[in-house]
Each structure stands twice: as C-alpha cells, then as structure tokens.
Amino acid sequence: MPATPFFSVILPTYGRPELLGRALASLWAQTWQDFEVILVDANPPEHRMRTVPTLQPLLADERLRIVELPSPAVAGGARNAGRAEARGQWIVYQDDDDASRPERLAALQTRIRQEPDCPLLLSALCCHLQARKRVVPADVEELVGEARWTQAFPVTMALCHRREGAPRFLAELAAAEDNYLYYALLQAWRPARVPVVTQPLADIYPQSSAHLEAKQRRLTRGWQRILRDFGGSWPAAVRRHFVLHTVLARYRYHRLDRGFWRYGVAYLRTTKGRGWRYLLNLLLSRIRWGRERVVS
DSSP states (O other), rough: OOOOOOOEEEESSSSHHHHHHHHHHHHTTSOOOOOOEEEEOSSGGGGGGGGGGHHHHHHTTTTEEEESSSSOHHHHHHEEEEHHHHHHSSSEEEEEESSSSSTHHHHHHHHHHHHHOOOOEEEEEEEEEOOOOEEOOOOOOOOETHHHHHHHOOOGGGEEETTTOOOOTTOSSSSHHHHHHHHHHHHHHOOOOEEEEEEEEEEEOOEHHHHHHHHHHHHHHHHHHHHHHHHGGGGGGHHHHHHHHHHHHHGTTTOOOOHHHHHHHHHHHHHHTTTTHHHHHHHHHHHHHHEEEEEO
C-alpha cells in the first residue's frame, strides 16, 4: 500500500460485530483499491473486535489499521481519533451498520479529478426504510448559493473531504456531529459550490425507532449548537430553513398535530415548494409500516 493512499476511510465501531462484518466486506469489495481503512474500536478491552472469531478474515487485510480507544467515546470523538492516524489525501467515512457499494470510492475519485479545486463533495445514498427505499439527495449535481446549506444531506456516509486543513468533529456532541462537521467545513473553506455524486454510493440501513427516540434529545442539542456556532453568518432565509427543518424533524418521533401542518406550510413556502419530498417522507414515517423502523 502506498505511504500516502488516495483515501483514508474512517470506521468507528462499538458493540455491533455482526454489522461491522458487512461494513468491512463492502470496503474490501471496492473497485478502486488505493485506500486505507482506520478501524476505531471504542469497545471495552474484553470486547475488542480482534477477539471476534468471525471477523478475523476481514481484519487481516494489510490496508486495515486498528486504533483501540482506552475508553468508549461518542462517534465524533472516535472519528477524530481515526483521522489523527489517517495518511490519505482525502477522508471518507464508513458507519459500522451501513455498507458501501463497490463503486463508491471509484466514483468519488472520478468526481474529485473533475473538480480539482473543490475540497468537499457529497454523494447520494440509498436509505432502506421499512417498506420502501429513498435516494437522497435526488438529482442534484452540485449545490451552489444557499443550496449549500438548505439542500445538503450531510451525514457521514455522504461526506468526502480533503484531509489537510479540515476541521475536526465537535467531540462533545453525541448526535448531529456529522451535520456540525459539514457546516464547519463550509465555514472554513467557503467553497463556491459543493459537487454531488448523484448515483447512490452507499446503503443506509434502518435502526429501531426506540434507539432513535432515545437519540432525539441529543439531536436537538446538536442542532442548537449548529445554529449557535454558525447561524449568525448565514443568510436569514438559510436560518429560517434550518429552524423549520429541525422543528419538523421531531415529528418523526411524535404524533402529528396542528403544529406539523403549520410548520409544514411555512417550510414549503421557504423552500418554494422544493421541500415536498421531506414532508412526504415525514408523513410516510408516521404510518404503520414506516413508524416501526426508520433510518438514522
């Protein structure tokens, strides 16, 4: 493996060895081979991934390096630990419960070569819901102007950025840390546009609604921190969009009331009708087949 691979893939894991195997297998199946994987093991010593027999073949690849944390850490802190060990020119993130498609790194590399001056790009994802699949973002090849804030889907599996000079995750956040990083990257680099690979490059699998409901308060704190740290420099329309978007997001976990329709109408007006997909997804998540399991 080259001393400086093109990509460093940061993969934190905690308590999910059966899912980690799927994530690792998806990386070893990549058609683009110039990459390293930094596996950040946040498990206690007695439950390290090295000790799981079924994972041993997947952990033997020479492109893999393991960082074992002395104590459990939230996802942002674990990813920071992985990035500190990264040698690649570009950083890509892998969640231990999701999977990369074989063409993911090849497609990212092609788009990077086409956009040599852009330090940051996003890719579409295929979200597997209970009874349907949803591709986000939909048919957007680049984000310019206010769309850099209002139309992005900045979760870790969609992010790809240069290693040098990139801000770190805010380790104190237990949720929405990926959103925070995206806005920090925008503020630090101020790119005129953010390219988007429109083909889905990863599959995002569902978690239980109970897990996500426990996460809701942490998400709210994360969104409040984003607004506090970055909102002051945003155009008024972007701030309004962000506030409405996060208020509506709470209805994924709570019964619909009059507030949903009031905020929904305001959101449609703010987005000039483009937010209909988001509202429809919220509605679908509340009916029986969409409520039991939703995407994280």
